[in-house]
Amino acid sequence: MSLLVVDSLSVAYGSRPVLHDISFSLDRGESLGLVGLSGSGKTQTALAILGLLPDDADVRGRVRFEETDLLEADTATLLRLRGQRIAMVFQDPSLALNPYLTIGQQLGAILKTHRLAPADAVRDRVIAALARVGLPDPGEQVDRYPHQLSGGMRQRTMIAAALLGEPDILIADEPTTALDVTVQAEILDLLDEIRGDTALLLITHDLGIVAGRCERMLVIDAGRVVETDRTAGLFKAPRMPLTRSLLADALTLSEEPPPPGDGDILLSADRLGVSYPVSRRRELVAVRDQSFAIREGETLAIVGESGSGKSSLARAVLGLVPPASGRVLFRDEPLPATLDARPLALKRDLSLVFQDPPGSLSPSMRVSDILAEPLRVHSPALGKAERRERVEAVAASVGLEPSLLDRYPHQLSGGQAQRVAVARAIVLKPKLLVCDEAVAALDGRTRRRILDLLQAVQAETGLAMLFITHDIAVAQSIAHRVAVMYLGRIVEIGATRDVFGRPRHPYTRALIDAVPLPDPLAPGGVATLSGELPSALEPPAGCAFQTRCPRVEERCRDVTPQLEPVGGSRVACLRAKELDLGRPGQGRAG
């Protein structure tokens, strides 16, 4: 008999249905992936199981956990079950932890509430739980506050909290979406490793994660179950069109990246450095005197974990932060350091698409006004009708329906909002478009559409792109050339097919290995890096990567490597020439 049986679960808010007849079951110890686009009802399903839907939700159907119907159960029963028998890990660990209580107090409260440990043993139990999820120095961490931990550490803590009661079911709602790809692999490994007999319901939009981690999967769309099967079978022979399109939209590393061009150099950074003052004496060096160039019509991707300095680099190029050293040349002319000092004509040539689509659009302006504003500023002579024409033309070119022009940003979906942001960025026909994690907040299908759109725009207008992303698969699909950054330094740069096809730096290799792939036979998502990104305030001596490098040698601790040509790329690693890091898809070289 199944541990959890969800039987024709339907949820509606007033006349707005969000779930229709969802049915599935979960056996003891099993792992089930719940997959769908954003807004498909994944989280609503999880909340319904836990009885956490808001009061105005109209819930029908049955959710049976052992002998209890969770939808009928009273609050006391639910409180007893939650945390102890059914636990949940949320997407954003920084929101799920109380910032005013130490880790120990918060985990201790769970033990005390469910009387899982005698009062004098609580602290030891918490420390043991933290040790189990791989938190270094658990005896010390227990007295720390959430803000003193990194995102990955916080998510480990949340998993420790969820597993305290040795629950029968663990529901993880996008548990790694807020984390770096390297940390993601570690967290997913951890979930697999320590859950033991606990059944896992893993909610995600990332097929790559499901492919490697779940025995069965359930695809839902618009609140309905589309298809359910064993993961391997479903990937091999998807029956439903939606599943097929989900699989087709998922990014893989097997695609051939666009080849590098040979246009003139449009923009180059010359020993560009960025630092932020932390206190009177200390400063955080985000980018250390880095040089790179972008050719006309070419896309350069900058990849790296959060904290690698990739966004700071982009902001310095755009003039949003003044560089601490070096300069940026645009068509061989040095650019003024600050935005205010740059002439209006330059602002026409350099443009930006942000990560958070709705956040980058003024909430009180209609889409048509948002798109018309750049024209008003740069071509004030344009008549009202001509301006409207230009706005409609650019909206059409990014695939926005004309009816959306009268909407406000909050009435748009994430994908529509990002199309508006792209339209605004290209309406002036810029020479360089900077995309700062422009597809990171989007689900697989929307991500693919926006990437296609950007490539189409590039093919049509010949603009160059500086594409900041933490996602190797995204960089692979769009970039002609790629630069890998670690702690403020470019550690490998070259044509995408060289850098990703034959990585020469152990860090590049680790990033590639960590990418989860939508293929149950070769799921990727392998964590090969131990530990955390060191603080940029106290970077390690010698090679900055030495604290996490699987190939570290004694000399790496003393000598800082510089970028040197190796193969087709330039690599900053002392061992670059002697190491054989293999090709992706061939397994890892030992």
Added chain:
Amino acid sequence: MTALGRTAARIASVRLVRTTAALLLAITLLAVVGPLFSPHGAIDTGFDRILAPPGLAGGHWFGTDNLGRDLFVRTLEGTRTTLLVATVASIVSLLIGVVYGTIAGYVGGRVDAVMMRVVDTLYALPFIFLVILLMVAFERNFLLIFVAIGAVNWLDMARIVRGQTLALKEKEFIEAARLLGVPTRRVLLRHVAPNLLGVVLVYLTLTIPQAVLVESFLSFLGLGIQEPATSLGTLVANGVGVLEQAPWVLLIPSLFLFVILLLFNFLGDGLRDAFDVRLATEERQ
């Protein structure tokens, strides 16, 4: 302005706002036209009708005060004065506070530091002493009350607007506008100001009752509106003197004061709901 239209629609969708706004309008209307229906004037005195109790007799619906003046007319007149003083003072403080706060917040850096230290300094001035000094130094008049109340209220507004602007300035859509070369003036008018509207309106409805209270308090102390002109505070002060013989002289203006304050506070609550986007969308669905 389409943004204003949308805002107005959202505000009107909250029941609490509709009700309280309607009641406040009714009181204001009564205060303006009410006295026309009374047979008595505001300063008609008479020994024969000193401290007459409320009733229909003689047309003194709210009774009379210790000089035989009709309390209905005087209460409404006082309400009018109080509302006028409070509203004008609040709007003055709004204008100064919003402009000052936006500039400090948006320009930031040293300018912000200096501007906000000026606010801190003004905060530290003992308000009542200031008012007494003003009264001693200048002739007592209506204008002085505006100045005194406005001088205090704009400080809060400036602080709140500055904080909001600081937060808004970091938003991506402001950066996007700057990157596109939108001039600062246009950024402030089109991107910052509309997003301050909610906070400012809510705060305004909380400033008005504060100003009502300050005006009444000053008048009660004899520092505000002077006889024969009247305000709710003056009336209450007058009522205290005859509390034992004629409690209505105190109670009726007090009741008006109380209801007005209550309504404004409710209005502020309602507006806060109206501007909470999450709440507003739920209500619409």
